[in-house]
Amino acid sequence: MTSQVVGAFGPKQVKQLKEIYERARAVTAQYPETHVANKAAKKLLDAFETVMHSGESDGQWLNETAPHGNA
Numbered sequence: 001m002t003s004q005v006v007g008a009f010g011p012k013q014v015k016q017l018k019e020i021y022e023r024a025r026a027v028t029a030q031y032p033e034t035h036v037a038n039k040a041a042k043k044l045l046d047a048f049e050t051v052m053h054s055g056e057s058d059g060q061w062l063n064e065t066a067p068h069g070n071a
Helices: 003-008 011-030 036-055
Strands: none
Touching: 011 036
């Protein structure tokens, strides 16, 4: 996710996105690759990673629980 988009989110929204990302990773670890939950979680993770790599140079936006800027 680009810095401009992250700046548009408040700390609560960034925390929620981080939680979604972490839970999706847990689902992929818990279920086999053929399971529908694993497939859905992988699509979600791919979307997160695509956004992270498209404009974020350091890829650390999910670790940022108190983003800078005005909310």
